[in-house]
Amino acid sequence: MKLAKPIILLASIGIAIALPHFFYPIFLMKILCFALFAAAFNLLLGYTGLLSFGHAAFFGGAGYCAGYFMRDMGVGPAIGITIAVLFAAALGALIGGLAIRRQGIYFSMITLALAQMFYFVCVQVPASGGEDGFQGIPRGDLFGLINLQNDLNLYYLILCLTVAGFLFIKRIISSPFGQILKAIKENEPRAISLGYNVNRFKFLVFILSAALAGLAGSTQALVLGFETLTDAHWTMSGLVILMTLVGGVGTMLGPFVGALVIVLLEHRVGEIGSFLSQVTGIAWFNSLGESVTIVTGLIFVFCVMAFRRGLVGLFIKQK
Amino acid sequence: MEIFGLSTSALLSQLLLGLVNGSFYAVLSLGLAIIFGLLNVINFSHGAMFMLGAIVTWMAGQYFEINYWVMLLLAPFIVGLLGIVIERLFLRRLYQLDHLYGLLLTFGLTLFIEGVLRSIYGASGLAYSTPELLSGATDLGFMVLPNYRAWAVFSSLTVCFVTWYVIEKTSIGSYLRAGTENPKLVQAFGVNFPLMTTLTYGFGVALAAFSGVLAAPIIQISPLMGSNLIITVFAVVVIGGMGSIMGSILTGLGLGLVEGLTKVFYPQASSTVVFAIMVIVLLFRPAGLFGREK
Secondary structure (H helix, E strand, C coil), X not given: CCCHHHHHHHHHHHHHHHHHHCXXXXXXXXXXXXXXXXXXXXXXXXXXXXXXXXXXHHHHHHHHHHHHHHHCCCCCHHHHHHHXXXXXXXXXXXXXXXXXXXXXXXHHHHHHHHHHHHHHHHHHCHHHCHHHCECCCCCCEECCCEECXXXXXXHHHHHXXXXXXXXXXXXXXXXXXXXXXXXHHHCHHHHHHCCCCHHHHHHHHHHHHHHHHHHHHHHHHHHHCCEXXXXXXXXXXXXXXXXXXHHCCXXXXXXXXXXXXXXXXXXXXXXXXXXHHHHHCCXXXXXXXXXXXXXXXXXXXXXXXXXXXXXXXXXXXXX | CEECCEEHHHHHHHHHHHHHHHHHHHHHHHXXXXXXXXXXXXXXXXXXXXXXXXXXXXXXXXHHCCCXXXXXXXXXXXXXXXXXXXXXXXXXXXXXXXXXXXXHHHHHHHHHHHHHHHHHHCCCCECCCCCHHHCCEEECCCCEEEHHHHHHHHHHHHHHHHHHHHHHHCHHHHHHHHHHHCHHHHHHCCCCHXXXXXXXXXXXXXXXXXXXXXXXXXXXXXXXXXXXXXXXXXXHHHHHCCCCHHHHHHHHHHHHHHHHHHHHHCXXXXXXXXXXXXXXXXXXXXXXXXXXXX
């Protein structure tokens, strides 16, 4: 069985490279972006035990920031994304620095409230384009060499960034730093009594998580070519929680699986609805496509009540 | 008479608007605080329950021609029953787990409830007319007071005060306070604690529905009206701290007034001012104005 791991690894690399030839690349890239977003969120919830209800601010904020610098300042995608990630990290330092002053459920409420404040700022600042969204973000050339107008090139770039993001998270959680995060998650008072400055660790991991969420948000803006208020809205914060929950909180691959399931579902829910209405004869199901939130709400309730380990969690032996 | 270049009556009417919003904040944060105290659940669906209160009132008027005054009692009752069902079916099974799951569950329920209503009524507003008895306005000399707004503030404050009285001064309230302090001990004294949590959740939710009914004639009724409000109420709760009943009432009212004033002097900031105050409070008094750090 020693060979199993490298074989699986090679096979997944092969599949990842071949996939855009079979599926719509934009769709695949969207899944990758959300997978990274969910992984960044999972770093907080799954490995530190902090439920942030405001991650949409970093995702959407970085998207706007990248869009602004690439369209209005004329910088290339590499610099644009870098600036956006730094912006998200700075925003994370602000929101995280305030939120860690309270614990538990208050932490969630504060992140939610601050993200909502950021959302209102986005609505009002003229640069964001308000309700119309931020349109026409150019993809440009990577380092002036690789043309990103080509969907395939962009796909491989996003694939690399997402994999790098996942590896980075893996590195974080297996480092001594990650072990302390785990200690905070398991028993915070004990971590304090062992002499760790818990707040410093929470602050740092919050910034890291915000920066990674920013990477996901800015690449998504690059893929789609526009950025809207939806990405900064609290429903987006809820969606990333759902992805992590469906995939499996505190697992490495959970966010990826969750993002895949949820993005697929959002795209297919209309078809599922019409199928259901054919089978059951209830016409109402036809309108299911327009009200995705009913389905996401139901999955949310189901996951919380009966499926807390998530899809990936099912395959991992419980300790 | 003019203050800061504004006529007194314009200023006062904005303050009244702020007071109306503030009384909604007060009732909502009161319900949140009671539920959190006993169940340790932050009820995200509180906003949805507020919305249900308003929309049930609208539906009753539209389809059954039941008038406002009946709904003022009936809507909280219906929504309270719904809350009891939710507590029995779902929340009850989560008490053993991390508190976060309660928040996530109620968040999912909110999405579901809002989604269903939006698929029926769309996202645009439904209009509900002011009951005849309270339409019109009273001229007080220094300002014109719209009767309905005065009624909304008055009845909200009455409900707040009655709730405060029941919790702080009666024997039922003493059970509740004891349960908040130490559930196991209360149970050991023979109090039916599971029933108490169910009723408390039902009552907290009914409070939200009550202010939803009050809001029906003044705020555009839409399936999404509750969620944006509840996030602001979360900020109110963080500012006030959930330790004291009177604290949440006062904080709610005060922030409503501040919001009203901001609308007069710097309208751009009116949607963010409550959050900005939350930031300041977190910096200087992290436990909240009336809170105690555990």
